Amino acid sequence: MKHRLSILLLLVSYVTLACGQIVFPSPNQVEMKKGKLTLRKNISMYTADTTAFYISLLRSEVLRDTSVKWQSKASAAHICWMNDPSLPPEGYKISINPKQMTITASGERGFIYAVQTLRQWVSGPAGKLTFACADITDSPRMQWRCFLLDSGRQYQRISTIKKYIDMASLLKMNYFHWHLTEGLGWRIEIKRYPHLAQVGGSVGKAEEQHGFYTQEEIREVINYASQRNITIVPEIDMPGHAEAALSAHPELGCFGLPVEVPQQGFTQNIFCAGKDEVLTFLKNVLDEVCELFPSPYIHLGGDEAPKGNWNKCEDCQKRIAALNLKDGHDLQLWFSAQMANHLKQKGRKAIFWGDVVYQDGYPLPDNTVIQWWNYRGHKDLALRNA
Ligand SMILES: [Zn+2]
Structure with a gap:
């Protein structure tokens, strides 16, 4: 039966090809x-x-x-x-x-x-x-048909991004996951903290890695995508992949020191989860992100956040003790819950990479979506926990 089906499919594709359609x-x-x-x-x-x-x-x-x-x-x-x-x-x-x-x-x-x-x-x-x-x-079989573009590690011109959107739309995709912040570059203008993009957009070694998008340019891209039935889901990665942001604002790290920007991978330099000012800062960033992007989903990253600094940081350790959390991972769960709750007040859902649920601990709110990516390293652990 399978064999006959394959022949039939082959014939169908031959006929379709023969018609040039x-x-x-x-x-x-x-x-x-x-x-x-x-x-x-x-x-x-x-x-x-x-x-x-x-x-x-x-x-x-x-x-x-x-x-x-x-x-x-x-x-x-x-x-x-x-x-x-x-x-x-x-x-x-x-x-x-x-x-x-x-x-x-x-x-x-x-x-x-x-x-x-x-x-x-x-x-x-x-x-x-x-x-x-x-x-x-x-009519589409899948409700979520998404493509991801990494503008964090590599800056692309607006005209290039529009070409991607046009091609994705030709393939009838309806979501664009726009990775806007990375260790190698902070690409989104935040009016309240202009240093983020001005400094954080130019930390890569090569010149073509330098650049950021103004809010006006981003609005233009959102409109271009929306005309083609594509919703842009912005990703603001936290607490890890934050070296570019910490280059602009070292005070947001655990020790307030200048950080090394990795040309590949990631380092121990992540946003401090012990300092209240850091949480306020990130919530203010998210306020501008939500004002710009009408998407019901905002991606908050959460992947690859090593806890070396948190384990040594007085503020992080104080927070862990005060909240009776188990360890650094539990602190990440608590931190993620604060951010997701902030989005919840605005009627948005938070997406996190599966890393956030590699361990149990502090409960995430119900507006959370887990995106599973690392099968190789963690098998289906995140999937089970999600
Ligand atoms: Zn800290």
Whole structure:
């Protein structure tokens, strides 16, 4: 049976290839039909909303800027946008016959994905755009379709980040996990603490590692992503991977001393969890992060935070004793709970890397999500604890 299924799949992919139609990820259903729709100049279009972003996306990315005239009757248009509230929020249908293409969705998100499919479906140059006739029905199987970009270790220009977002959107991803702080660079402007980005953005050895994003630039990226149905989840890593922040503000470390910035990996220099000023500082940072990013999730890192300094720090040890915590790891759980609770007051959820639950101890609040990454080192320990 398995063997027959493989042959069938092979045949299906051969037929799809032969027609020149590959859409990735594969739509739920594609029924190929005879013939093709060819669109030359003056393409006529029927839509309830001529100003929607997905219309301009279709015009530039699929119709290659061919001129369009608006039709008031659906039946007379080459391209017809129809609303069907019964379709799932991210689902869509495309029906193409030799005279007309009909795109149906229940709202903006579905229409955006229909355009992304058509970007892959269209062939030919402007003036002779062709679409193989077919009925396509699609909606995502997974609710969380995320990609991660590390702008902490390596600075990327805004134009590069937009290219990533555009490619992710072509693949119908809907979350962008933006790793914005790292030992090698603090990339997000915090108005209250300008040194963080001004100093912390330039601690890497190489010049191309230097730079940070102003809040205005970040807003621009958030808007660019949101038009493409992508929510940006910012990651502000704490208490570890903080050497860049500690270069700008040594007083946030356990001993208040200048720190070494590792060119690879991480060091013992992490935010001090014993000093109240550090917690206040980080909460103030999170206030600005939440004001910028509308995402329901804020990633707080929590990975790879060695406890060498905490074990020697008077303030950290005092905190452990005062709260009757077991050890440094328990202190990280307490610290993480303070930050997650702060986000909870703002109606946000906190995401932590699995490292935070490598041991039991102080309870995390119920707005916490654990992201499992380190199978190699810790097998499924974090998964079990989460
Ligand atoms: Zn400390």
